[in-house]
Amino acid sequence: IKIDVKSTKPKSVWAVVDLREFNRRRCDAYVWVKVGLPLNHLARPIFEWIRNKNLAEIERAVPSLSELTAQIEGFAYREDVEKWAEFRRGETVFDPDKPSKKLFTAKTDNKAHPISKLRKSSGEWSELIRKMVSA
Secondary structure (H helix, E strand, O other): OOEEEEEEOOOOOEEEEEHHHHHHOOOOEEEEEEEEOOOOOOHHHHHHHHHOOOOHHHHHHOOOOOOOEEEEEEEEEHHHHHOOEEEOOOOEEEOOOOOOOEEEEOOOOEEEEEHHHOEOOHHHHHHHHHHHHHO
């Protein structure tokens, strides 16, 4: 079976699938992983030219990416995602636990579901593994 692994930020509360991707690329299941990258991980390429000028203090200021954290949060089958809420581009996305709290504005059309409600029991993981092995 085809599985798509989705990475998201550590504080994300929504499992999101781009609607165009969902409709164009058929996956049987989606797995969400929260990945903890340092906030300045994008600074490394920007500062490359500075490093070449031997500015040692900048080199020390950019952290190493050798230690990252990642946590598998759960998964959903395609049939699950088909039933999820849709957020259209430009719509405000709210906190699923505190609907009065605005989180962000959707940049694309998406299917979304609270990460806390993904499949994650040992029985559900075993079922997914069985499907992978028998495919």
